[in-house]
Amino acid sequence: MSSPDIPTRGPARPGPYALAGVFIAAAIIVPLIVPIYAAYDPTIGGLPFFYWYQLMWVPIDSILLLFAYLIMRREDRRRREAVREEKERIMREAGISGSATEAGEGE
Amino acid sequence: MSASMSLATQVALESTVGKDGSRPVNWVALIVVIVLFVIVAVLGFLASRWRTAPADRGLKSLDEWGLGGRGFGSWVTWFLLGGDLYTAYTFVAVPAAMWASGAVSGFFAVPYTVVLYPIVFLLMSRLWSVSHRHGYVTPADFVGGRYKSKSLSTAVAVTGIIATMPYIALQLVGIKAVLTVLGLGSNSNPFMADLPLIIAFIVLAAYTYTGGLRAPALIAIVKDILIYIAIIVAIIYLPAHFGGWDTIFGAADKKLSAPNPATGAPFGAVIPGAGSFNAYWTLALGSAMALFMYPHSVTGVLASKSRNTIRRNAMVLPLYSLMLGFLALLGYVAIKAGTNPIDTNGAVNAQLVIPQLFLDSFPAWFSGIALAAIAIGALVPAAIMSIAASNLFTRNIYRDLFKSKATPEHEAKVSKLVSLVVKLGALAFVLGMDASSAINLQLLGGIWILQTFPAIVAGLYTRWFNKWALFVGWAVGIAYGTISAYNVVNPATHAHFGGSISAFPFTDIPVYIGVSAFAINAVVSVVLTLILRAVKVKDSGDATRPSDFGADVDDPKVIAIEKEQPPLDPEVDAAPLVD
Numbered sequence: 001m002s003s004p005d006i007p008t009r010g011p012a013r014p015g016p017y018a019l020a021g022v023f024i025a026a027a028i029i030v031p032l033i034v035p036i037y038a039a040y041d042p043t044i045g046g047l048p049f050f051y052w053y054q055l056m057w058v059p060i061d062s063i064l065l066l067f068a069y070l071i072m073r074r075e076d077r078r079r080r081e082a083v084r085e086e087k088e089r090i091m092r093e094a095g096i097s098g099s100a101t102e103a104g105e106g107e
Numbered sequence: 108m109s110a111s112m113s114l115a116t117q118v119a120l121e122s123t124v125g126k127d128g129s130r131p132v133n134w135v136a137l138i139v140v141i142v143l144f145v146i147v148a149v150l151g152f153l154a155s156r157w158r159t160a161p162a163d164r165g166l167k168s169l170d171e172w173g174l175g176g177r178g179f180g181s182w183v184t185w186f187l188l189g190g191d192l193y194t195a196y197t198f199v200a201v202p203a204a205m206w207a208s209g210a211v212s213g214f215f216a217v218p219y220t221v222v223l224y225p226i227v228f229l230l231m232s233r234l235w236s237v238s239h240r241h242g243y244v245t246p247a248d249f250v251g252g253r254y255k256s257k258s259l260s261t262a263v264a265v266t267g268i269i270a271t272m273p274y275i276a277l278q279l280v281g282i283k284a285v286l287t288v289l290g291l292g293s294n295s296n297p298f299m300a301d302l303p304l305i306i307a308f309i310v311l312a313a314y315t316y317t318g319g320l321r322a323p324a325l326i327a328i329v330k331d332i333l334i335y336i337a338i339i340v341a342i343i344y345l346p347a348h349f350g351g352w353d354t355i356f357g358a359a360d361k362k363l364s365a366p367n368p369a370t371g372a373p374f375g376a377v378i379p380g381a382g383s384f385n386a387y388w389t390l391a392l393g394s395a396m397a398l399f400m401y402p403h404s405v406t407g408v409l410a411s412k413s414r415n416t417i418r419r420n421a422m423v424l425p426l427y428s429l430m431l432g433f434l435a436l437l438g439y440v441a442i443k444a445g446t447n448p449i450d451t452n453g454a455v456n457a458q459l460v461i462p463q464l465f466l467d468s469f470p471a472w473f474s475g476i477a478l479a480a481i482a483i484g485a486l487v488p489a490a491i492m493s494i495a496a497s498n499l500f501t502r503n504i505y506r507d508l509f510k511s512k513a514t515p516e517h518e519a520k521v522s523k524l525v526s527l528v529v530k531l532g533a534l535a536f537v538l539g540m541d542a543s544s545a546i547n548l549q550l551l552g553g554i555w556i557l558q559t560f561p562a563i564v565a566g567l568y569t570r571w572f573n574k575w576a577l578f579v580g581w582a583v584g585i586a587y588g589t590i591s592a593y594n595v596v597n598p599a600t601h602a603h604f605g606g607s608i609s610a611f612p613f614t615d616i617p618v619y620i621g622v623s624a625f626a627i628n629a630v631v632s633v634v635l636t637l638i639l640r641a642v643k644v645k646d647s648g649d650a651t652r653p654s655d656f657g658a659d660v661d662d663p664k665v666i667a668i669e670k671e672q673p674p675l676d677p678e679v680d681a682a683p684l685v686d
Contacts, residue, residue, distance in 0.1 A: 008658045008659070009657040040378050043352075043353075046351050046355070050378050051432075054217045058426075065421055066422050069422060073415070
């Protein structure tokens with residue numbers, strides 16, 4: 001490759017991604033195991049189990065993704081911090097302007 | 108009709124549909140719909156000035172016109188994607204399916220839109236990063252850059268355009284359902300009966316042309332407020348009004364378990380039986396995998412400001428899924444309410460169930476708000492879909508195949524014109540053909556778009572796959588999916604394309620055809636890659652680097668890097684796509 005490769009993130013540690021992966025996998029797999037919830041009883045306010053259980057998984061999935069997000073954001077910030085100096089040096093030497101100083105900051 | 112009139116009187120007054128389907132125009136509801144439509148149209152035209160620097164007025168690049176300046180933050184993205192993914196057709200069709208045949212064909216939409224978000228969370232930030240770095244506007248741009256293959260990027264682009272067209276047509280079916288229950292479809296002159304739809308679409312085409320993606324983004328905010336009001340009120344008031352969920356589910360069970368006179372089998376079931384478990388979860392998973400392969404979903408993602416915008420949205424977008432779930436249950440409420448969805452030709456049309464239920468159960472002014480929410484809810488995705496299809500055409504067919512030197516300004520001009528053509532095509536489709544062909548094509552479109560999953564998603568993680576293996580896998584998946592869908596015969600009407608469930612190859616387990624086709628596609632891609640690697644076929648082109656997939660908004664774009672440091676090896680870096 002010709003133009004300089006400007007690193008965006010340092011090497012990943014497997015731990016955080018494996019943990020986030022468990023949350024994400026659970027969020028995909030569990031709502032799809034139909035035999036668990038294909039039942040009429042128990043009902044809540046007249047709503048059969050089949051329906052309220054699946055609706056309940058909407059907020060559960062959001063919370064699982066929140067855990068995954070917090071874990072991955074932390075690791076992502078560490079990885080960006082790890083290459084910040086190298087990145088600034090390469091960009092300076094190549095004469096590329098850009099606001100690399102704020103790199104990787106999530107909102 | 109005065110709003111102070113009691114609800115009970117209202118119900119008696121509104122259920123006055125003639126036996127032949129003719130119905131009086133509901134003027135109060137119609138005026139509310141027209142007023143809201145005009146407000147939205149004004150917003151649509153103002154959108155071209157929203158978040159634009161004076162220098163960018165006129166939206167002279169695809170980044171500006173087709174991606175809204177690539178600067179939407181978490182809030183706007185939430186509204187934009189909410190309006191983009193939960194379309195009017197969904198709002199009309201999911202409760203209609205519940206009303207007609209129960210949980211398997213209707214309520215799967217809930218697990219579908221639940222497992223959707225972990226998938227989006229996982230994949231879309233990588234696609235955002237690499238697209239930000241390289242200025243990709245479409246999924247086919249990414250595939251073209253990653254594999255340096257024109258055949259593969261054209262395949263992805265053509266699949267995207269063809270799958271999107273019937274989806275746009277179905278949005279019109281949603282608007283049509285609203286207009287029909289308002290009493291506008293009854294005119295004996297076919298042109299007059301379709302005139303409101305034509306006007307709505309011309310206005311939509313005009314503000315999409317001038318405002319680009321900013322127009323649906325701005326309108327989506329209004330539409331969402333309306334739809335949340337309508338559904339929250341409906342879900343609090345209607346179940347209690349019709350005797351509580353116990354009674355409603357009793358009525359639904361009674362209707363669905365009755366034998367269908369055409370087949371002798373029950374219409375459906377409130378709780379799916381063991382025989383349909385596999386159909387249920389494969390429909391949910393396959394639809395979830397397919398949704399973000401659609402160009403309009405990718406457009407919504409790429410228009411966001413930073414890498415994490417889409418991840419934060421994946422956590423809060425499920426609020427719409429909750430709403431969709433309750434809306435689906437309104438299909439059962441309509442069973443208990445005895446809603447009678449008679450179309451203008453006198454036949455039962457399940458698509459009219461939800462608009463009719465609102466009109467029967469609420470004062471006319473409130474029904475007007477709910478119906479306007481559905482109609483405006485059709486305009487938002489129709490606009491985004493036409494923009495996405497135009498971007499695909501401009502970038503991956505016009506530029507890649509015919510005019511490689513097109514400037515950004517030229518691209519934007521072509522895309523704007525194509526967006527008009529796309530909308531006129533969808534309009535002609537809906538006016539010229541019956542709605543069932545649009546529904547069949549949309550069903551096929553879902554199966555087809557899922558066949559671009561291996562090329563796009565594998566490409567986000569690895570360049571291991573051979574480009575030709577992916578191309579052949581795509582072709583085999585499309586062929587298998589189309590033939591299987593054709594072979595599904597509706598037991599009542601004996602028509603082909605009777606559904607999207609058929610036996611998994613070499614078994615008798617009924618599953619979603621899209622998932623079977625995807626499995627075949629993936630196996631073909633892996634096996635062919637192994638063979639091509641064994642015989643050492645060269646396939647090394649790749650415009651991306653590992654660092655691209657982690658780039659965030661502050662990391663420099665490739666175009667900036669190369670402008671300031673010209674490529675040392677123009678052969679490699681500036682080479683157009685090969686083959």
